[in-house]
Amino acid sequence: MSDHKPTADAFRKIRIDALISYGAEYQLELYLRLSDEKFIKVSQKEDNFESILEKYKNRGVTEVYLTLADYDYFTTSVRKAITARLSIAVAEPTKPPEISLLAGAHDVLKSLILRENTEEDTLAVAQALTQGTVKTIHMTNLLGKFSEFKKKCSREFTYALLTSQVACLMVDQFNWANDAVKEKVALAAMLCDVELLPEDFDLLKDSGLAKENLTKKITFHPLNTAHLLAKESKFFSQETLTIVEQHHEMPSGGGFPKGISYQRISQLTAIYIVAHYFVDQMFDKTYREALHADRCRTVVELIKNQFVSGVFRKASEALASVFDQGKMA
Numbered sequence: 001m002s003d004h005k006p007t008a009d010a011f012r013k014i015r016i017d018a019l020i021s022y023g024a025e026y027q028l029e030l031y032l033r034l035s036d037e038k039f040i041k042v043s044q045k046e047d048n049f050e051s052i053l054e055k056y057k058n059r060g061v062t063e064v065y066l067t068l069a070d071y072d073y074f075t076t077s078v079r080k081a082i083t084a085r086l087s088i089a090v091a092e093p094t095k096p097p098e099i100s101l102l103a104g105a106h107d108v109l110k111s112l113i114l115r116e117n118t119e120e121d122t123l124a125v126a127q128a129l130t131q132g133t134v135k136t137i138h139m140t141n142l143l144g145k146f147s148e149f150k151k152k153c154s155r156e157f158t159y160a161l162l163t164s165q166v167a168c169l170m171v172d173q174f175n176w177a178n179d180a181v182k183e184k185v186a187l188a189a190m191l192c193d194v195e196l197l198p199e200d201f202d203l204l205k206d207s208g209l210a211k212e213n214l215t216k217k218i219t220f221h222p223l224n225t226a227h228l229l230a231k232e233s234k235f236f237s238q239e240t241l242t243i244v245e246q247h248h249e250m251p252s253g254g255g256f257p258k259g260i261s262y263q264r265i266s267q268l269t270a271i272y273i274v275a276h277y278f279v280d281q282m283f284d285k286t287y288r289e290a291l292h293a294d295r296c297r298t299v300v301e302l303i304k305n306q307f308v309s310g311v312f313r314k315a316s317e318a319l320a321s322v323f324d325q326g327k328m329a
């Protein structure tokens with residue numbers, strides 16, 4: 001081991017699960033972060049990479065650091081392997097893809113999109129991840145397993161999965177439901193918060209969604225991300241782009257960034273907003289698995305009383321139907 005004191009800009013964080021799922025063939029130097037500016041190298045290129053990753057995972061380490069060069073190299077060169085692995089998992093008829101494969105793919109995809117990399121190989125990862133996600137939520141009830149998933153995935157991906165599941169269950173209540181619509185929703189869920197860091201999610205949660213408490217970055221992340229994705233309008237559908245752009249709007253115009261009201265929001269976007277709000281209210285720090293059903297009932301009631309106009313009424317009624325059918329247990 002050797003100490004390094006370069007600036008934090010020289011390293012990029014990556015989830016150890018992403019390296020375990022997709023990095024076995026690589027020889028990368030791993031670093032741990034000791035403080036804001038201090039990183040320590042914990043592997044050499046000639047070390048057995050897999051066993052080192054397992055060792056740190058077993059010690060409870062969830063994130064490691066790569067040099068900027070290794071990070072760029074890994075996240076771009078691994079894309080084809082991710083797409084291939086996920087495509088095989090999606091084609092498997094009897095079981096959904098391993099959550100770690102999806103979570104690792106999301107981590108890599110997020111880092112690419114953040115660097116505005118929307119090359120063909122990147123979009124192929126997005127496509128495979130979306131199909132894997134839709135298959136997973138179709139075959140698994142993630143809502144009752146929040147605690148388990150939280151351990152396996154980043155916070156952002158956990159919430160993206162849960163929001164996708166709730167939104168897809170709601171979509172099923174409408175006669176226009178189909179897999180293509182669900183993929184549009186899932187893709188929006190995977191990407192709508194790529195710009196946010198864990199501390200931004202904390203601030204968002206603590207803000208009570210009051211606009212004056214938000215940073216500029218948080219306020220404009222829906223618009224900025226939608227603009228970025230809109231450059232690939234052949235790949236990203238208008239429905240996906242609209243969900244990304246409007247995912248923090250609220251019925252009465254009290255949301256952000258534009259503060260538009262329900263008359264200008266589509267039914268699919270309203271479904272997403274309600275699903276997102278449900279997950280946010282349901283799965284916070286005070287969530288306890290033993291009280292899942294009671295809490296679910298309370299949040300569904302709250303939403304029914306709060307989302308009462310136009311497309312939002314239809315969305316909150318769809319949520320209540322899903323709950324009444326016992327699909328959120």
Ligand SMILES: [Fe+2]
Pocket residue numbers: 192193221222247248
């Ligand atoms: Fe967001």
